[in-house]
Structures are given as C-alpha cells and as structure tokens.
Amino acid sequence: MSYTPLEDYGIIGNQETVALVGRDGAIDWCCLPSIDSPSVFAAILDDQRGGRFTVQPTASFESLQEYVDRTNVLKTRFRTASGRATVTDFMPVPPLARDCQTPMETVFRRLTCERGQVELRVDFAPRFEYARTMPTVEPTKDGVVTQGANEQMFLSSSIPLSVSTHSAGTTTTLEEGDTHWLVLGYGHESTLESDYYREILDDVVDYWRDWVHTCPDTGACPVGGPWHRTVVRSALVLKLLINHETGAICAAPTMSLPEDIGGVRNWDYRYNWIRDSAFTVRALTELGHSAEARDYFNLCLDHCSRGPPSDINPIYGVHGNPVPDERTLDHLSGYRGSAPVRVGNAATDQHQVDVYGELIHGIYETTRYGATIEEDDWTAMCDLIDYMCEAWEEPDAGIWEMRTDCQQFVYSKVMCWVALDRGLRIVAETGFDAPTERWEACRREIKETVLEKGYSEMADSFVSTFGDDDRLDATSLLIPLVGFLPADDSRVQSTIDATLDRLLVDDGLVMRYEGDDGLPGEEGAFLLCSFWLVSALAQSGRVDEAEAIFEDARQHASPLGLLSEEVDPEEGLQLGNVPQAFSHLGLINGALALSDGPDIGHPPDEADVNPSAETDVAKNLQCSATPDYTTQSRSESENQ
Template identity: 80%
Template sequence: MTSRDSNRVQSNDEGYKPLEEYGIIGNLETVALVGSDGAIDWCCFPHVESSSIFARILDDQRGGHFTVQPTRSFEAVQEYVDRTNVLQTRFQTVSGQATVTDFMPVPPLAREDQTPMETIFRRVTCEHGQVELRVDFTPRFEYARTTPTFESIQEGAIARGDEEFTVLSSSVPLSVSAQSAGTTVTLEEGDTHWFVLGYGHEPPLESDDHQGILDDVVDYWRDWVHTCSDGDECSVGGPWHRDVVRSALVLKLLINHETGAICAAPTTSLPEDIGGVRNWDYRYNWIRDAAFTVRALTELGHVEEAKDYFDLCLTHCSRGPPSDVNPVYSVYGDPVPDERTLDHLSGYRGSAPVRVGNAAADQHQVDVYGELIHGIYETTRYGKTVDEDDWTAMYDLIDYVCEAWEEPDAGIWEMRTDRQQFVYSKMMCWVALDRGLKIAAETDFDAPTDRWETCRREIKETVLEKGYSETAESFVSAFGDEDRLDATSLLIPLVGFLPADDSRVQSTIDAILDRLLVDGGLVMRYEGDDGLPGEEGAFLLCSFWLVSALAQSGRVDEAEAIFEDTRQHVSPLGLLSEEVDSEEGIQLGNVPQAFSHIGLINGALALSTESDSGLNPDEADAKPPAENGARRDTQGSAASDCTTRSQAGSETQ
C-alpha cells in the first residue's frame, strides 16, 4: 500500500508503472502524466479531449512516450517545487545526481512571453558528479494509430504525422531513426540542458528565455495557491493542510482557463478493475461536479474559479429545453463524442477495451437539475448575484423538475441497466426546487411558489415513504429496494434534505459503516448488480462523503479516524485516483480524479468546522474566503509531495 510515510513504490507487471508513480503538469488546457522514471507516458494535444501523442500508459509497446532518464541503474525521487505544479524528478546514480524539471506555460504568461501554450519544457541539471542520460522521443499520433516520420533540424528533430507535427528542440544534437529521435548525453556537475517539445510549432532554444519562463510559472502558481500566514485562522488548518493545498493545485490544472469547466480526469480507460472492462473516458465536464466544487474553491480563496463555474452552470441552464440538458459535456460545452473502442491498444496492464468518448452523455439523469441549481445557489452564498437574465435561464429548468422528478433514470452512477427510481435522483430534484425557492425569496423574482412548494413537499414525502427501508434501517438505492444500500444516502444531511440528527440519517450512516465501509477508510459505492462484469474498487469520494456526514452529525472522532485512514491512499505526490483496490491498496481508475480531490477538500473543511460539510445552507452560513497572498520562499517541498522510484537503467522500457 502506498502511504505518505512510505514513498517507495515498486514497479508493476508488464512494464506498467503503478498509478501512484505519476505526477502531472499542465497548461490549463491539457495535462501530461510524468512517471517517476522520467517518462511522459500520457499527453493529449492541443486539448485534454484531443487524441494522444503519448499513450504508453495504455499500451507499453506502441503507445509512445518521451523519456529522459539515466542509462545506468538509479534511484529516483519526484517532488513538486513548493506550492506549484512544476514537477522535479531527481535521479541518483553511483556516479552522480541529476534533476529533470518539467512544466508547461500557463496563461496569461504564455501570451505575454509569446510562448505557445502547446509546449512542454524539460530542464536537465547535474547537481554533482557525472550522470549519463538517454533521451527517447517517441511520439505516436492519433492514439498511437500513426507512427510519424522523423527528420533532423538544426536544433533538434521534427516528427510529422498525417495532419499534425511536433518539434523537439534540444541543446545537444539528436539522432533520428525511423521510429524515434533521441540522444545520450553525459552531464558534469553544473551542466544544464533543455529539451523543449512544441506541438504544432518549433520552440526557440534560448536557455535564458526558458529559465525566465520557469521563474514566471513558479511565481504564477505561488500567486494563485492558497496560503495562510502564521497565526491566521485557516479554514483547513491541521495535519491535512498540505493535502488540501495540493488538491486545489490539481483542480486548477483540470479547470479549463477559457470556459471554467472541470474535466473529471485528464485520462481515459485507466481501469476500475485490473484486466477488466470497466474502463471509461473521463476527459469531460460532468455537471454534477458543480454541487461539490464551489465551496472547495471559495473557502481556499479561489473565488474567480467559482464564479466562472457559476456562469458555466447558467450556460447549461439556457442551452435549450430543460429536457435536453445532458449530464456531461466537453470542456468547451460541445456534445461529448460517441463512445468507441480503440482495439489496437492493449490497455493498462491488459485492461481492454480502451474507450474514447462516453455514452453517459446520452443518458437520462434527473439529478443534474438539482446539481445545476445547487451549484448556482452555492455561488450566491459567496457573493455572486443572480440577475433577471440569470433567473430567466434558471426558471424553466426549476419548473421542469415538477414534471421530470417522477421519471426513472440512470442515476449518478450511470448504470448501464434499465432505468430505476433512484433515491438520490429524487432527492436532487427536491434540491432544485428548494434552492430555487430560496433564490426567489431572496431576490423577489417571479416564481410559481405554490407549485414549487407543493412539488417539493411531494418529493420529500415520497422519498421518505419509498426510499427508506425499515428492514435495512437505512435509505436504499432505489424505490422498491428492501436491502440494497447506496453511498449517495450519505448526502441526505449534507444537502439539507433531513437534519443530521434525524434517526433515519443516523441509522443510514451506521448501516453504511457496517456494510459499505471496508478496510483503510474505504467505502464501496453501492450493493447489487450494475450490469457489468468484474468488481470495481472502493470509491474515494464516498469515503469523504462519510467523513462529512459523520462530522456534521457531531461524530467527529469517527470522522477524523476515517479521514486519516483514507489519506493513506493519497499518492506520495498528493494525487488521488477515482478508486482504490481495498485488498491490494493500489489506486484504480482515471487519475487524478477531480471528484476525489474535491471530496478531500470538503472533508477537511467539514472536520475543520466540526459540524458543517458546506453543502447544507440551512446548517451553516458561508464564510468569507481566505485571502490568497503569495509567499516567495524557495524551499523544497516536504516528503508528502514526493515519490521515489528504483530503476535499473532502461531494461523495463
């Protein structure tokens, strides 16, 4: 099991690295996964939803990669430059030590410096002794369907595909073959070389300019990141402060700077079941993220990101008839591509099929109406104002819930079985009406309040009658269930559907502790058949829901114990995937997962306030967000932001 106290991660079978061995860099449009062996094994250009140019994480033979690593056996430690998304991989060999520093330019710096966004910078520096490094530049376009042609240029090499190209600028000469470009270079103490990848452009090789861009990128992240001065009250003070800050930095990388949309994860088809078929494309924006994102951002001082998400929610509200609202969109608001399989790729550790696109976009999920309106309402609690145009966009959607709430749907877990009457979906319809009524009361905008209040009451009475099982002494997954539990029931007190001290809420929490909680603070999503073969891991977000529900119930000691157990599954670099294998303790699913990091932040906020998860407007008032000052210290990151790898040269590549 990976833990924050044991940062050595062993290699896995078939040449694939454990997911815990990856860090990420990005430019607020796309994200690259960088392994602790110095290999970029996943990157899509120009956007996170584009096809990949490196995909070795999905096929270790043909996927493509960009590797910088010693030619001899080495130990490697990865860490982020303190309070940034600049990643360093430090290699130690018998002869010396060298560090690879990886980063991408971010707006507005890229525009000011005239540096295209589609650029990856890799600086290699020898700290002491002598280190021989190999550089292997092996892009494969269109999800490794296309092997490019390679040719030498004056300061590097160019790889050309059918309709795209990449250029690797290098401060040392590169050799070119039919399959790749690369070199071997010996660094002496004090030597520095730059390898700069440009997608669709040729980056200039001016090392002084590159160092200036690096300095600006470090300053950008430190200006943005949550900080709290000594002695100031912090909304997430305590032993988990570093994890919360890292989670916020991860979320920022997943937020598109133009649209404010959050992609659920920057990867596709990393399996929930090793060797199985539970492999999905998460590079899109799920509406339901809004309900859990706003407080996580605003409490850490990132108000602009929360307001951008407010505007995005309004855009979804006004797209057309409410019945046409989809649960998921591209980060640019376009329809998600049809789901298809890439049968030429073997999948991570043989987990096929590899999928791109997502069929969930065509599902009927009525919970999204509540999540949209709740996301807007949460933002108003932090200072955003709803005007008449905003209300016009929201009105029809809220009113539509009065018709749609009785419909069966695919639910939050996007079941690929017949539609059901999911309790969570009904509850979120109640939330849509409840928050709509609150906004109408606070603004005096016209609304059919009698109709909405009547429907809100009807939904609640129906859920209490059909959604709670006396047999299970718990809320259940769907109407008609007698004994099938679902972790979404933990949200009942968090959204204010029932108070935390209600006996039905407490018995539900106890049932989930008894039946869905497994070892290490891990919580399964639900019981019963979901129509797919194989078994998935424990869902990390559910663990944080349990923490928040316990904290809001006043059961703080239990909440802290589960939170601490769950934190043990954070990778050495502070990253979380979607799930964890409860037996092996390894991360599963797409990584990093926005939902998991949002859950961690909100769980920490719940513990910090001891009673408030931040989703229930009737339980607590919103607090002013923390100031977001910048400290310019340059000390390295703590052990909680690093990961170590032992590697014998290039034998496992």
C-alpha cells in the first residue's frame, strides 16, 4: 500500500487520545489508552508493518470525508459503481463515559449502506508497542480478542470475522438500509447492542453541539464573518487535543511525521509545551470556552510551583509527567521513508528562557478574563519572575529548540521582559508584595539591550540573535503582539516589511527563520508564522494585507479544516505532525485580530499601566444561535 497524504486524514478522539482515519477508511494511527502511549496502529509510520484497521469497498471507489455538523464525529463516504456506503467513526467523550457502561477507550465504527449494494472489506491488524509486538488474535463470542505485550483489545462485530494468527477480517455485502457495527475496546469487551450504540452516537453528537461555539444574531460574535466556520473547526480540533483531566493541550497527536520528506526532521509532539499558554487562553476564552481556559490557568499555576524556577522544563506529558528520553525506533521505515522515527523529545532537557515569559503571560491573560491569583500561588510566581533578573542574560535554545549551541535569541529576551512586565502589572492590580524596583530596573535593562543589540540597521529589522546583521526570524512579529513596542513603531513596521519581503513565500506561507539550524535538509513553511504575520499586520492597521494573507494561509487546511505544522511551499502538501495545535491556535488568534483590527487587546506601554482599564477588557462571551458549520469536501469548501 502507498502512504496516504496527510491532508487526507480526519481525526476522532475522546480528550485522552486521538485516532487518524484516512479517506480510504483506514485507521492508520492510534495510541491507547493515552495519546502518549505506545501505538496500537502505526501504518502512517510504516505501511508494511505498522498495523491498521481498515474498512473500505472491495471494488474501485471514490470517497470523501466530512464531520457531522458541529461535531468531532467523522463520516467517510464511499461511492462505487454499485452503490454508496458510509463509515461513521467516533469515540465516547468523558461525561458520557462516566454516565454509561462504555469506557472511554472505545472506538466505534458504524457501517451503513445508503444506496444500492456495496461489498466492504474489513481488515483488523493491530500491532502493539509501536509495532514491536506482533499480537495473537483469537475468536470470541461476538468478535475477536488480540493480546500481546501485556495489552489486550477486543473487537466486537455484528459481522462474522475470519481469524488468522495476527489479524482478523472479512468481506461482507451491504444492501441499501443495512447497518453493522465494529466496536474496538482497549482492555474491555463490548456486548453487541445496536440500539445502545445508536444512543451513544446521539449523545456524542449532542455533547459536541452543546460545547461548540455559537454566536448570537446581534453581531457581537468575536469572529463573525467569512472565517467563522474555519474558526469553529479549529476550536473543535483543540478540544480533542485538551486532556480532560489536566487541561493540558497536546501539541499534536502524532509523532515523527516529517518536516522534510525523506529527511531527519522528525519529532514526537504528543506532549504539552508551556509556551502554548498565552496563545491558548485568548483563543479559548474569546470563543466562550472559559472552563477550558480556567483549566489551563490552573495548569500554568501548577507549573510555577513545581520547584526551583531553574528546574522548570519547557515540555511535560499531558498528565504532568516527565517527557520520555528521546530514542529512535529503527524497525519502522518512517512516513514515506522519512527516518529516523523518534519517540520522546530531547527538547525537554533544553534551557529555554522564553517559556517563563509565556507562562506568566498566560496567567496574566487569564486574569484579564476574570481569573484570580491566590496569595500562595503568587509566592511561587514571584520566585519565577525574580529568576528572570538572573536568567535573562543566559544563552538558550530558543523557541525553535535549536540543536546547536545555545545563543542569545532576541525573542527569548523579549519574553523575559514579558515575565517582568506582567509581574509588575499583577502587583499593580493586586497589591501583592514583590521586589518591584529590581523588576523595573531589569525590565528597563532588557528593553534597552534588545533595542541596541536585537535590531539591525543593515536588515532594517529585528533579527534572530544578538549581533546578527541580517538574519531574520518570524518571532520578531510577536514584538508588538506582546506589547514590547507599539505596532506603529517604525522598527516594528520595518520588521513587518522585511518579513513580507524575505520570509513570506507564495500563498500566504511564511518561513520560520533564515540561516543554518544545525540539521540537514530543508523544512517547509511554518503555518503559525503566517498567522503571526496576519496578527501583526492587523494590529498595525494594515487590515487589507492581513486579510489577504489570512485567506491564502487558511486554504492550506485539509478538506476537513485540519492544519499541519508546515506546508511544502512548492507542492502545497502538508508536512510535520498533524493536526498541529499551534497552527489552529494561530488561526483562531489571527481571525480574532482581524475582527479587532488595530484595537486588538494587548497590554499598554509599561509606563502607563491602568489596572481598571485592563479589567474592562475581561469578557466571557456566551453565544446562543446555531448556524451551520458542516465541514465539507474540498470542492464544496473551496467555493465558500
């Protein structure tokens, strides 16, 4: 079999794990019981030995995927010469799993024939422990059980299955109106009850529709207009990536999908990066999902109290556990031959001083939406902020997690400034004790140093590291967005212009940076950077330019509205782990920036803090109307 293009996958999940379902009807990636557990299907990383769970017609077919309106319930529709059939895939969500007898670690696949007659092939071939274990498969009363590596899965089926040593399958002919169920349970067996399964499906659909952002008829929606549908889908993607117990957002549900086809830029992203915090809070709260934003707020506070500030890692597991040591899985060939396949992430041991600013900024942003910092929490935060007075001068690996020697990254210094700046604002608004004179002096010193060493007259732009004469970095676009300089500052505007001239490539795509990063090969354009550019332009009042880039960038979403980490600028193909939380967060915040225009909310200059004005920004939008948000096929969505 050949590898499925990344844009031809949909996702389903239960807020604990995610499965990738191809447009060909194959589940090619799934980790159970959690998103960072070893895989049970990994054909996306090795189409020969990785393992998959396929349901598809035996004859030639055309197919498309769509989500049930305003949900994460996925339909794969097949059309053959003889008829039409649909596979509906979903997993139970936490509230329903608690209220019924179906555990969360369950994948439902409903097979339905809508017209004519369709012969379907079922092929169940799990492979445990990243395909290192070839499990046994044996028949049961209602299906099969597969065992190996101290793991056990049951597949209950209303269709009789034939069993071989390591797989099970069958072919079956569906007539118009026929429905069958395949129910995969990790560690448990499901009794075949079709009526009960239909009730679960209805409840899952209701859950997503109750959760999803809707907006009133009054025109008060923060993302009303042509991008509404796209933003809603991005929020639904994010919800699948948010762990229901901890509130941590997983950067992506996949690992080792390449940034360079055939190359070595293959990383495991199934973890929570602290730096997502500030981007997450605004995106969720503006869309009315205040509970998720508060959960993330509490997670940020927990990070502050993990121990000495110097011990904070940039990455954690979604349950707060340490990220595993990075290692390679040499028995897997990699997506389209892109090896090595890596599991774990060595970046967890890197020194990244920017994460302190992002952590404090995330907490501060949540207070602007009504959250309260307790005095005990402030003690830990105060220690962390004060640590910036010592650590800001240290070289680090930076936001892009360079695997070269540590450097003096401009963005890292800006975020150290942000940590001190937001700390001072919190003190001004709460009256908490803090060494404010020390912080003010350090904040001023950082700013003066960045303006002196981080801006290049030669490039007429902020640059990547201190001392660079001409190396651009898209992180400079965040300088106005975090309030380091106002958007109308000439240095901000010249940096935006330099980015447009040198980092922007065709179709709204923006490269991360210029220069060597210590790794062989080339990467694609980074979608998050496109949305940073949109936000910077919008905040500058250059709304027409921002809208044009936003429109171009969002066209790189899959037919289902899913965004990868990167895009190949030449071929337009998605690259990297997918779907990427950072990309979807960027899209939402870009749309919010376009809706707000130059008045986008950001902290005032440090010399003019007005706590009461900050408090006025707080809002928790609750919307009521229910417009149609169905994710459609490519041909339909491109015409909207």
